[in-house]
Amino acid sequence: MELTLLGTGAPQGLPRPGCPCAACATAVGGEARAATAVLIDGALLIDLTPGPAFAAARAGQSLAGVRQVLLSHPHDGPAMEVPAGLPTPGRVADGRELALLGGHRVRAIAVDIPGTGYEVGGVDGQRLLYLPPGAAPAGLGNGNGGGYEGMGGSGPYDLVLLDVLGRPDALARLRASGAVDAATDVVGVHIDHTVPPGPELHRRLAAAGARTVPDGGTVVVGEYQAVPDVPRRTLVLGGARSGKSAEAERRLATFPDVLYVATGGTREGDAEWAERVALHRERRPSGWRTVETCDLVPLLAAAGPGADPGTGRPADAAPLLIDCLALWLTHAMDEVGAWDDEAWEAGGRRALRERTDALVAAVRAAHRPVVAVSNEVGSGVVPATAAGRRFRDELGRLNAAFGAECEQVLLVVAGQTLALRG
Known part of the structure; x- marks a missing residue:
């Protein structure tokens, strides 16, 4: 036809x-x-x-x-x-x-x-x-x-x-x-x-x-068309309220059974945070599933529903949306004591590096589609504390390492999306 x-x-x-x-x-x-x-x-x-x-x-x-x-x-x-x-x-x-x-x-x-x-x-x-x-x-x-x-x-x-x-x-x-x-x-x-x-x-x-x-x-009908392949791994960067989360969600809106991974968790007694979380949930498609966790490596390793158990490489494996890496890093730094100078030098630096290396290795090996969100920080203002500067530096390193394993990297500024790769 x-x-x-x-x-x-x-x-x-x-x-x-x-x-x-x-x-x-x-x-x-x-x-x-x-x-x-x-x-x-x-x-x-x-x-x-x-x-x-x-x-x-x-x-x-x-x-x-x-x-x-x-x-x-x-x-x-x-x-x-x-x-x-x-x-x-x-x-x-x-x-x-x-x-x-x-x-x-x-x-x-x-x-x-x-x-x-x-x-x-x-x-x-x-x-x-x-x-x-x-x-x-x-x-x-x-x-x-x-x-x-x-x-x-x-x-x-x-x-x-x-x-x-x-x-x-x-x-x-x-x-x-x-x-x-x-x-x-x-x-x-x-x-x-x-x-x-x-x-x-x-x-x-x-x-x-x-x-x-x-x-x-x-x-x-039936003639081959060179439609760009949907990237298997995408990193979406942006500042606060830039539209980065909406962009990430939009990239998976046409796919079923998406697993939304919220790394922020819950915060007891924080009504403003609860309102933020509720607004995020309301705008997601009803067919998406949500899990609140910072244990990302097992999720990246899983193939998702419908996957070939031998290869883990089916086209219909459930996509993963991670929002966001900055909150994952905050949790990791909490657990290794990275905010304290003595704990940082006594082993916190090494422990954090092991965790980030494991995360980067997991996204490199991932077979399911992955879209991850992260904050782009450190463009001008220098934090006043050593702990703040440490977080800024570690997030910059994590973004660079994670992005190096992605086919597509996007930067969202004032609601406008710029393709840095792919």
């Missing part, structure tokens, strides 16, 4: 009419996107973009051969333009299947918002899934597999088009059910102004194992 994306934007397009935001201001030229519409083999059109005939002409296509027009979501605003000669657009009832003259088969998929998803099968047996903006398939949990029964049997789709950035949990559910695997081509559509266009857009999609194409682009 060959798909032409007549539009790839949100229903209001990008930039949104009259919107003064920075993302809309920079969505010009090739970064401007009309409402998402997909033309399949010149015969099936899913959704309508403004001026569909002109959009098709710009893409070198014609709508003359379209035999079916399907809508996936309610179209608010002005009446849709339906070029003369096109069939009347319609929706299909959930679960119903259509057989088209060209050999395509279409099945309506229930979603969790008003609208309809569509599974399309080609004559060669290839299958794709198209979801409306802001939607996830209904009835799929966040659990540990279970298989997804689609038209033509279970197994992963060849291509999925969905709102990756607006509904990352939808992709996580599809992965958990087996409907998406490492070979599935995931294309982000319904792109809105919530993410700046350009490098930041492509970086966030790549972190999810997805890509996008410009309006008018063509996608051949």
Whole structure:
């Protein structure tokens, strides 16, 4: 099957009419996107973009051969333009299947918002899934597999088009059910102004194992695409309230069964700390598990659910998110007495080095995906105490050693992410 994306934007397009935001201001030229519409083999059109005939002409296509027009979501605003000669657009009832003259088969998929998803099968047996903006398939949990029964049997789709950035949990559910695997081509559509266009857009999609194409682009189902591999190990650095934790969580939002490791623990009688912890928990996906511990080495060594016990190297091993290394180091320094000058010189330095070396060795040997957060300190202010300077120096060494074992290192400044490696 060959798909032409007549539009790839949100229903209001990008930039949104009259919107003064920075993302809309920079969505010009090739970064401007009309409402998402997909033309399949010149015969099936899913959704309508403004001026569909002109959009098709710009893409070198014609709508003359379209035999079916399907809508996936309610179209608010002005009446849709339906070029003369096109069939009347319609929706299909959930679960119903259509057989088209060209050999395509279409099945309506229930979603969790008003609208309809569509599974399309080609004559060669290839299958794709198209979801409306802001939607996830209904009835799929966040659990540990279970298989997804689609038209033509279970197994992963060849291509999925969905709102990756607006509904990352939808992709996580599809992965958990087996409907998406490492070979599935995931294309982000319904792109809105919530993410700046350009490098930041492509970086966030790549972190999810997805890509996008410009309006008018063509996608051949089953054709190999050089989508960047999701890094197995990532270190996210940043200062206080820089957005580093949110960035780390965003990198794993499209994956199921993430194990969130909180190294801060609990603090008796500290209401402000309890509030911080509660806010962190609330923004995490409901399907994630949380453990509060500083014993990181065994977790890094574990392969995670679904792993091959012989190699520990499966693609579906549960990812690990560690937040954060600075609190882990604080705990380690507490245990070895590193805050006291005499204890530090009497063996604390050596004991701490052994612990950090073991942690670095564990991340080097880790087979499961790992995203770790750490503070970037010591950029200017020199601590007033020897203990404070000791912590600053040791954290700098730990960040450098841990980062050296990661395929990707990111620095978050004022909510903006800079790739230092990868």
